[in-house]
Amino acid sequence: MGHYVDSEVSRLRTVMLHRPGPELARLTPRNNDSLLFDGIPWVGRAQEEHDAFAEALRSRGVEVIYLAELLAETLAVPEAREEVIFGVLEDRRLGETLRSKVADFLSDQDELRLAEILTGGLAHEELKPNPGGLVYEMMHHHDFVIDPLPNLLFTRDSSVWVHDRVAVTSLAMPARRRETTLTNAIYRYHPRFAGTGVLFDPNLEHLEGGDVLLLGPDVMAIGVGERTTPAGAERLARRVFEAGSAHTILAVPIAQERATMHLDTVCTMVDVDAVVMYPNIAHALQAFTVVPGPDGHPEATGPRPFLDAAAEAMGIDRLRIIDTGLDPVTAEREQWDDGNNTLAIAPRLCVAYERNVETNAQLERAGIEVVRISGSELGSGRGGPRCMSCPVDRVPLHTSERAAKRAERSEAINSAQS
Incomplete structure (x- = not known):
């Protein structure tokens, strides 16, 4: 089965989601900050909202695949099972005695239960029989032997497709780093993704999918800030150029504030030439233009205004901006509520939170x-529809554009006849 993504806006065919589960129920006032959540979500309601999100996509003809199901199927492959268990055992907190007991415990689980533990975590009291040892005995009974991964909800961050290859990213925050152990195993061992080329892997410099925007088939933007480093952006640029998947990459410095942790918290595409963007930074945002150098090393020039650099690289007169709010207070509120974080299902068709009126x-x-x-x-968890979705297959953009134009002509003819 082929998978291909060359833009943010062409018709979406397949998307990977993660339905929130036990890992979200592990959040408490003691750990929500360290696990990167602003509050304690109502899990049942979060699941209802996520199910409605998935159904909205299906109703528009999108195939929805789930990370947890793919993971359980992947764990049926012995090499994958061994790899992900080893990833858990690398945690230095465990010590030798507890590490040995955890290894035995995980090895005894079937695929479904192992997938649940790897995503939802393993609490101190859930490790049976009592393994003994100093580390275990000195742990608080509310501590986790294996930490939960509530941020798996945001599948965009741990992988991003560029044409027919996938970049499995390198997450910056300690609470999230184990996510890519699971994602990496899925892409390497699940039969659905057999033969997929890999552009990036979790052992490289920090890079997160929320910072990567495919502005068009040959142009990308990479936000550089709290989560993605300049070295990570440069590494991806080199790999993309080597694969022939882009001729220009824009490296975009973003404010290092939690409200703008990723580029897609301030800017996402909703049409082939239009973005929804936080107005407070729209005209201040800068970009370095990165192109392949004659010696194979990426060359950077700039910075210059992002909107100008993007339009030039995309070969259009200008990039249209749609503001989040008409006044500064509304814009700031709706940016915080992920008003910019839209998921395009097709050109001029996107999913957004209803609260951003x-x-x-x-x-x-x-x-x-x-x-x-x-x-x-x-x-x-400070993420919107784009954060919660990893497109793995879209109609190639130019094909999608032709279909859209045919639909427009047909609509015009029907209107004239009526």
């Missing part, structure tokens, strides 16, 4: 159809 109205005034979803609980 003004941003959605702005999108519709600009000719963008908005599929509204609830996110009151899902949003507690």
Whole structure:
């Protein structure tokens, strides 16, 4: 089965999601900050909201595949099982005695239960029989022997497709680094992804999928800030150029504040030439233009205004901007509530949180159809529809554009005849 993504906006065919589960129920006031959540979500409601999100995609013809199901199927492969268990055992907190007991415990689990432990974690009291040893005895009974991964919800961050290859990323925050052990195993061992070329792996410099925007078939933007380092951006640029998947990459410095942790928290695409963007930084955002050098090393020039650099690289007159809010207070509120973090299902068709009333109205005034979803609980992890989705297959952009133009002509003819 082929997988291909060359833009943010062409028709979405297949997307990988992770339905929130036991890992979200592990969040408490003692650990939510370290696990990167602003609050304690209502798990049942978060699952309802996520199910509605998935159904909204299916209703538009999108195939939805789930990370947890893929993981359980992957764990049926002995090499994959051994690899992910080894990833857990690398945790230096365990010590030799506890590490040995955890290895035995995990080896005894079937694929479904092992997948649940790897995503939802293993609490101190759940490790049976009592393994003994100093490390275990000195742990608090509410501590985790294996930490939960509540941020798996945001499947965009741990992998990103560039044409027919996948970049399995290198997550910066300690609470998230084990996520890519699971993602990497899925892409390497699951039969669905057999033969997939890999552009990046978790052992490289820090790079996160929320910072990678495919502006067009040959142009990418990579945010550089809290999560993605300049070295990570340069490494991906080199690999993309070697694969022939882009001629220009824009490295975009972003403010190192939690509200702008990724580039897609301030800017996402909703049409082939349009972005929804946080107005407070739209005209201040800069970009370094990176192209292949004659010696094979990426060469960077700039910085210059991002909007100008993007339009030039994309070969268009200008990149249209749709603001999140008409006044500074509304814009700031809706940016915090992921108003910029939209998922395009097709050109001029996107999914957005319903709570961002003004941003959605702005999108519709600009000719963008908005599929509204609830996110009151899902949003507690500071991520929107784009963060929660990893497209693994889209119609190639130029094919999608031709189909859209045919539909427009057909609609015009029907209107004239009526």
